[in-house]
Amino acid sequence: MSHPRRYIDINPEDRSLKVATDTLADPAPGQILIKVAAAGINRADLLQRAGLYPPPEDASPIMGLEVSGTVLALGDGVEGWQVGDPICALTHGGGYADLAIAPQGQCLPIPGGLSMEGAAALPEALLTVWHNIFQRAAMQPGEKVLIHGGASGIGTLGVQMASAMGGEVYTTAGSDEKCAALEALGARRAFNYKTQDFETACSEAGLRDRINVILDLAGGDFIQKNLNLAAPEGRIVYIAFIRGFKAEVNFAPLLLKRLTLTGSTLRAQSFAQKTVMCEELRQHIYPLLDNGSIKPVVDRVFELADVAKAHDYMQSGAHMGKIILRP
Template sequence: MHAVTIPEPGGPEALVWAEVPVPEPGEGEVLVEVAASAVNRADILQRQGFYDPPPGASPYPGLECSGRISALGPGVNTWAVGDEVCALLGGGGYAEQVAVPTGQLLPVPEGIDIRTAASLPEVTSTIWSNVFMVAHLRPGETLLVHGGGSGIGTMAIQLAKAVGARVAVTAGSKEKLERCAELGADILINYRDQDFVEEVRAGTDGQGADVILDIIGAKYLEQNIKALAVNGRLAIIGLQGGRKGELNLGALLAKRAAVTATSLRARPAAEKTAIVAAVREHVWPLVSDGRVRPVVDSTVPMSRATDAHRAMEESTHVGKILLTP
């Protein structure tokens, strides 16, 4: 089979479409013939040499995929060859075939085509685990999403609205903010010329955001604490703005606030299985009945993954960028 390999870390040109061995599904795994994968920021970090796959995971990039089961490993009796699935991966999505633990498999949602389904596993698992399982966003509360036009952002808007929350978003262009509004965002903030702390307070009668989903990290830490409401929860899932920041514990205490930081890729299999099960229970019905829809910006041949990575780094896209073998 072919896969996107990274012989040496570097820029987008470091991605090489090459012939590699077909993986063998192990105990409790299935082999999936990949219909599509999707690009995530973590893939760029891996390409640059800053984010190695967890032990035992495929060395190729790609944290999610969709396709059809082509073989069953030992002990698998809940899935069948030919089943259409999408999957959360520790790696290996940028390939024609990938071995997947059954606990990380999801059926393709009703009404979604098999390729588009590749855009769902990573974002839904990330958002549900952080915004709902950890930060416990409730109806009537306000969620602030940084990077509202991203794959994470476009899905977070929809899921928060589906449970009855208000949504504030930051984005870097009028066009992206308009797309966020179409998805249901209530408070639109252009981070290039607006102070998101002031805008969130103004849009919430001075209360602030109950939950903040942050992909920036250190650069936004101080402002995020200021933007939180009393009893607010800050969930950090990315470090695009740096790893080290100064935290005013007095401000945190005054608001009785909480800060959490999580990643998904390196979690133990049991935790991933629990998250995927929660997504199937709570999110898949919303997708199947059309209340939540995947947002796909473009589809690129996997052999041209370099183009997809350049597009991701330019940040002109809205939603997900897909790769097809």
């Protein structure tokens, strides 16, 4: 059976966006077809649109890495889901549409009381934070954590998740208003990197050589500052380099403090790896989502046809939390 679909297409000549239509076949074994109610926007989408982040060969060429909605059809072998169930999912591309396919292992229930827009803000950020702070950096209760880009979708969830799991969380953001909001979400201190040098501010707060885990999406000139602030045996994890991939760095602190420097992208990891992340999230984080201890922050919702405006808004950096599309 084929299903008519509306989706956002990229014009290869000028990278403009338009609504297009096609048909989507029934889901393959192990897949779930979702009637999309909302889709999350991620910076990776902007890079893909610009031609700088091509999707894997087996992925949909359509942008969109996370959705929420209801189950429309089940592929063979799918268990635990029924047609009509509310669902949110990490897709393998294809989220900017009114229908999307997701592997069963990357599908999650919608936490109690959460709207479809709130649920669409979860999958990419949840998996990114879980993998990098808790799997790669192995954050332990009582450790000090510094999260850069705290006002992003990843940052707003990361501050809450690390705090809820016993971390002493610090963060950076680009305005006093955002910093105040992040402290309300659980950050011990939030530093406005536009009005102060966060390394100096952290040092004055007694944090120099005491930060155990750093999650950084900035890169560039932040790289040296991270090395200087990290505690002995500290772990620094990079998930993006918005401020630049290149920097002149003195790596002496890496040796003297026995630091671990690592990084990752979520999309490049296997379905099996993402399935493990989803299972661990359901065990450790979902109870906190269900009882409202952790809540996604949604900044603004755009209609699907206004996706170009949504991209411009993300590029401006004015948002606090996630930007959502509604088909």
